[in-house]
Amino acid sequence: MVDLAKTYDVLVVGGGNAALCAAITAREKGASVLILEHAPKPFRGGNSRHTRNLRCMHTEPTEVLTEAYLEEEYWDDLMRVTNGVTDERLARMAIRGSNGVGRWMEARGVRFQPSLGGTLNLSRTNAFFLGGGKALVNAYYATAERLGVEVLYETEVLDLEIDKGVFQWATVSCQGGEPVKVRAKTVVAASGGFQANLEWLKEYWGEAADNFIIRGTPYNKGRMLRNLLDKGATPVGDPRQCHAVAIDARAPQFDGGIVTRLDCVPFSIVVDKNAQRFYDEGEDFWPKRYAIWGRLVAQQPDQIAYAIIDSKAVTLFMPSVFPAVQADSIGELAAKLGLDTQALENTVAQYNAAVRPGNFDNSILDNCATEGLTPPKTHWARRIDEAPYYAYPLRPGITFTYLGVKVDEQARVVMEGGKPAKNIFATGEIMAGNVLGKGYLAGLGMTIGTVFGRIAGEEAAKNANH
Numbered sequence: 175m176v177d178l179a180k181t182y183d184v185l186v187v188g189g190g191n192a193a194l195c196a197a198i199t200a201r202e203k204g205a206s207v208l209i210l211e212h213a214p215k216p217f218r219g220g221n222s223r224h225t226r227n228l229r230c231m232h233t234e235p236t237e238v239l240t241e242a243y244l245e246e247e248y249w250d251d252l253m254r255v256t257n258g259v260t261d262e263r264l265a266r267m268a269i270r271g272s273n274g275v276g277r278w279m280e281a282r283g284v285r286f287q288p289s290l291g292g293t294l295n296l297s298r299t300n301a302f303f304l305g306g307g308k309a310l311v312n313a314y315y316a317t318a319e320r321l322g323v324e325v326l327y328e329t330e331v332l333d334l335e336i337d338k339g340v341f342q343w344a345t346v347s348c349q350g351g352e353p354v355k356v357r358a359k360t361v362v363a364a365s366g367g368f369q370a371n372l373e374w375l376k377e378y379w380g381e382a383a384d385n386f387i388i389r390g391t392p393y394n395k396g397r398m399l400r401n402l403l404d405k406g407a408t409p410v411g412d413p414r415q416c417h418a419v420a421i422d423a424r425a426p427q428f429d430g431g432i433v434t435r436l437d438c439v440p441f442s443i444v445v446d447k448n449a450q451r452f453y454d455e456g457e458d459f460w461p462k463r464y465a466i467w468g469r470l471v472a473q474q475p476d477q478i479a480y481a482i483i484d485s486k487a488v489t490l491f492m493p494s495v496f497p498a499v500q501a502d503s504i505g506e507l508a509a510k511l512g513l514d515t516q517a518l519e520n521t522v523a524q525y526n527a528a529v530r531p532g533n534f535d536n537s538i539l540d541n542c543a544t545e546g547l548t549p550p551k552t553h554w555a556r557r558i559d560e561a562p563y564y565a566y567p568l569r570p571g572i573t574f575t576y577l578g579v580k581v582d583e584q585a586r587v588v589m590e591g592g593k594p595a596k597n598i599f600a601t602g603e604i605m606a607g608n609v610l611g612k613g614y615l616a617g618l619g620m621t622i623g624t625v626f627g628r629i630a631g632e633e634a635a636k637n638a639n640h
């Protein structure tokens with residue numbers, strides 16, 4: 175029974191993977207723990223409930239992971255995507271902490287399955303959750319409740335009172351009611367990024383942000399992040415950096431999840447609202463390119479684009495949950511999309527004329543390319559000439575932002591002047607920018623939240639019981 179008059183050992187802000195890993199760990203170390211989750215119970219679990227896997231270092235094959243994935247290869251992969259914009263100590267902690275973490279997760283109710291087939295081939299590096307992130311979150315809540323972790327839903331943390339780097343109390347609103355104080359000896363901020371706060375995104379993206387679709391929870395508005403930064407936490411990460419993919423433009427503005435992602439770009443030509451191409455759709459394998467297309471679409475007029483394919487390509491990728499727009503001619507397709515008919519016909523005709531003969535093979539960087547076309551399509555270029563024709567509208571889909579708070583090896587928030595806060599910890603998206611300064615490695619979001627969640631929970635419990 176939640177008792178807001180008592181002083182908890184550990185107050186956890188947020189109710190996703192990072193929060194749950196921290197809460198369970200702290201409780202197992204003997205601390206009294208209260209989770210405050212802004213979302214109502216059916217929507218608990220933040221972005222974590224949309225996930226499918228986490229990236230794990232492993233030295234030999236496991237039941238669900240093939241071969242081995244060693245620290246140095248993991249580190250090299252991270253260096254490649256971040257171009258070195260990472261904190262090596264914390265990154266290596268995340269990598270090493272992922273070694274064997276599956277067993278810890280299984281002991282707390284999470285179940286795994288072998289990798290799903292599909293466009294992103296991750297069977298060696300990423301462990302897939304049976305039932306997806308929703309099942310993971312439900313399993314962790316069941317474990318947390320069995321252990322005696324207390325949870326309040328529909329409870330937003332409005333403010334943390336911090337005096338000289340020491341957390342005193344949180345001001346919270348339950349079900350939109352009058353603000354009340356909740357006291358605790360320590361606090362763990364696990365409240366995600368600020369991607370659901372369109373006004374904040376506009377500070378960096380301008381009006382374009384109105385056309386962004388937020389793939390995950392509407393509750394990650396960055397209120398705690400802003401609060402901590404205002405109260406002297408050291409920022410980390412570039413506010414413009416985020417994980418953004420191209421998703422089906424018909425997706426809801428929030429919480430559409432994984433089923434709105436579109437993997438058809440390498441087999442298509444992508445045009446803007448003027449029916450003009452703007453980037454090489456076949457530059458590299460999709461797993462290496464999918465995360466740049468959100469940003470590319472964001473840079474086009476009105477932040478809209480259209481992937482155009484023909485019947486040869488329609489079975490080659492995982493479709494979105496929405497059916498493709500279909501037509502018997504390019505002109506009819508243009509009309510259905512609201513594009514200038516002549517312009518789209520010209521673009522397709524120019525592209526078709528530039529396609530050189532080659533051997534199409536979507537499992538390799540094949541020799542199907544255009545010649546004399548700007549921008550070129552350097553692989554998987556085949557003429558778009560077999561009706562029916564199909565199109566998917568694309569918008570930037572923001573997964574999560576990278577601006578966060580700096581933490582140390584104990585997951586303590588580092589304050590101005592470089593001194594760690596005494597009793598304030600952070601884990602998950604709110605500190606992911608320490609490791610992910612730029613770019614993205616599939617499955618790393620859940621790895622960071624799990625590894626640093628466990629560290630934050632343990633350190634907070636230790637700190638509270640001093």
Ligand SMILES: Cc1cc2nc3c(=O)[nH]c(=O)nc-3n(C[C@H](O)[C@H](O)[C@H](O)COP(=O)(O)OP(=O)(O)OC[C@H]3O[C@@H](n4cnc5c(N)ncnc54)[C@H](O)[C@@H]3O)c2cc1C
Pocket residue numbers: 187188189190191192193210211212213218219220221222223224225226227228229329330331332364365366367389390391393394395396397398430431432572573574601602603604616617618619620621623
């Ligand atoms: C569609 C989609 C698919 C993804 N797939 C993967 C994947 O397969 N693998 C992977 O590693 N990553 C994936 N990610 C990224 C991953 O979801 C995140 O990195 C990870 O879930 C972050 O966990 P978290 O606990 O920090 O945040 P979240 O799970 O988002 O939890 C944040 C919580 O804080 C709560 N909250 C926010 N503000 C407040 C407040 N002021 N008061 C109280 N509560 C508050 C929210 O309600 C929410 O419960 C995906 C993301 C999306 C959107």
